[in-house]
Amino acid sequence: MRAWKMNGTGNAFLLLDQRAVATPREPDENLVRSWAQQHGFDQLIWLGPDTNSDARLRFWNRDGGEVGACGNGTRAAGWHVMQSDQTQNASLHADGGRLLTREAGPMNITVDMGEPRLDWPSIPLARAMETQKLDFSVEHQGYRVCDPGAVNMGNPHVVFFIDDMDALPIEGLGALIETHPLFPERVNVGFAHIRSPGEMRLRVFERGTGVTLACGTGACAALVAAHRRGLTERTVRIEADGGWLSVDWNTTSNHIHLTGEVEREESVELNWET
Template sequence: MSRPFLKMNGLGNDFVVVEARSEPFAPSAEEVRAIASRDGGIGCDQLISLEPAAGEADVRVRFWNADGEEVGACGNGSRCVGWLVMEAAGRDSAVLEVGERLLRTTRAGDGLVSVDMGEPGLDWTDIPLEEPMDTRGIELQVGPIDAPLLHTPGAVSMGNPHVVFFVDDIDTAPVTEVGPMIEHHRLFPEGVNVGFAQVKARDHIRLRVWERGAGLTQACGTGACAALVACVRRGLTDRTARLELDGGDLTIEWRAADNHVIMTGPASLDFSGTLP
């Protein structure tokens, strides 16, 4: 049968969302790459499937990166799915089952959706790292030993692994040079998303992210969450900040009361179609 899809985006981070609640969807890595291809495919950063959920969740959500690998989390994608479910049900909240986690989404104003991303993973085994380290600032540097370009990044898991380098000027940061090099570094056995954060104020972070399996994207929701957590742990920002990404802004709050990270931003529907 032909299978319908929706093309959506969160701040330019774009997705092909496939309905799989009535008929199973099990794409091969090759099929994912074909769908995600911007040359001949539909074109997206991630492929998302909506499946029947167990328990209290409204829907089970699965994510694949453009390289064909299934991944455990996607913040912008979760926001888009939350919006879809709320629109379809005429409600102001929805619960998504993502891997082992339940993500709660709520409407947050005109076209905006908030997602409770849960608690960040801060132990070296959560990321995971190859060896024990203090994730506030791990032993990793880029460039000459006596004068490294980048060093001592923070590491955070938001259901997927992130490393965050602190830079003085995002415009000159070597994102596309260093990103792919660190993505596959031996220190990260499952690979890693690589963030470059410039702290502009206690409540303002400029961020670019080289995403594992997708490359440089317009925005990365879990990357924004990880960047705020990493900055707070170093005393660089307050617990709520505006994250300025290439595609637009997200508001991230790391709540002191329950340790949960709340991400708020837009979700947009671009067009619909049928998978070839």
Template sequence: MQIAFTKMHGLGNDFVVLDARDHALPPLTGDVAAALADRHTGIGCDQLIVIEPSDRADWRMRIYNCDGGEVEACGNASRAVGLLIGGAVTLETKGGLIATRPHDNGIAVDMGEPRFEWDAIPLGYAMDTLAMPVGWPVGDGALENPVAVNVGNPHAVFFVDDPYAVPLAEIGPLIENDPIFPERVNVNVAAVTARDAITLRVWERGAGITRACGTGACATAVAAMRRGLVDRTVTVTLPGGPLTIAWDDHNRITMTGPATISFTGSFDWGDYA
């Protein structure tokens, strides 16, 4: 059975998008998602995205990390799907409803309201989420006192002098899988460089280091705003490029940035199932 796909990316965070709005796909397991995402023997991507009908929104967006795990939210993929569908659209995700619309700078996404309660992150037990009283050793120092934020998926945000000096490939998986995060966590290391500017790197839960993470940019911006480090609109610069994040007076986050179609193709489902 031949299945069409669209390869897309948002600032280098890349996706294989399967459009199942008109024709349902065969049963999609985590193993199939991981096989398609494999960069050596599959199509290759950070996340596999499936667009389906929804009874709560215009369409439903399902998100699978490259390890095959289905997750709640992906900001860059939201922009990609918004571009692919076109116009203003609402999307149902496991993390809640979001809305996308065309913008002069690409696609703007209403990412909804952030959550800060310890059990909404979730954390293993009650604690302050603005400065978690925990740390992990890194070299001669430590990554400590992160801000915990849920923006549809869980994030821990560490503010450091230089995100590129942090051995994120080593410490990222340790923090991601720490028992204090019962559903694992995305790990963000960020530096505030001005009242309207942040530099960010992200270790994504289930995907590793990516060139960009939209929910990570949202979580980091809101964390910096909660600490009074930046204003309510900031440019977050990731390895793949910049995103604009705004947190309005109605407690809603808007993320604005580009999305790109790389190429289209098809594959035989039986080769991966």
């Protein structure tokens, strides 16, 4: 079975298109982990047939766990569907609902990620807490981070605002925070440095994956968390390790729009035996 290696602003994916297969196959956790070892991706993207949209969309992290949302993965999937169907937009049905993608320039795709969820049960948190500024801190190797904002963008995120990105032990901090008891479904961990009201630097430790070159839902969550604290405008350019993303929080619809580059690298053959 052929699949495509792709990336969205450096976020590495393996895309498996089962829309035209008579009996679509879905991988299990062991297969995903095996493919990740062979082909080196952050997330597996699975496309299947859907009666009310252009494709059914599912995601697995490289540890084999299925996740409900992936912003850069949705942009990559949207590009693939638009290329194969020769259209300029695509409707994708994910666990969180319908996601709309459109062309925003050569190899640039925008996705409407819907509304952020901000109440503590929707993050979810283990107990009631104000999500604009969590009463929460962690220390690792002498570095302490505290008071993150919490946002659900189809998956749970916390965002810490820091001054010195380079000195921070992000791998160690991220691993401790991801599995903290406050987060019953684990959590994606963002570290943001605000450069101006319209620009920030962001690194994300993704649950089940680790530090990635970019994280689309993480970028959306960072904008929401920053704007709620009065640190940025509602439109921000975000520099990730893999490049730049643009995020806009629309005042009328309350929806988050994520824009960035995508790239299709090469095709690979998948072995369905573990």
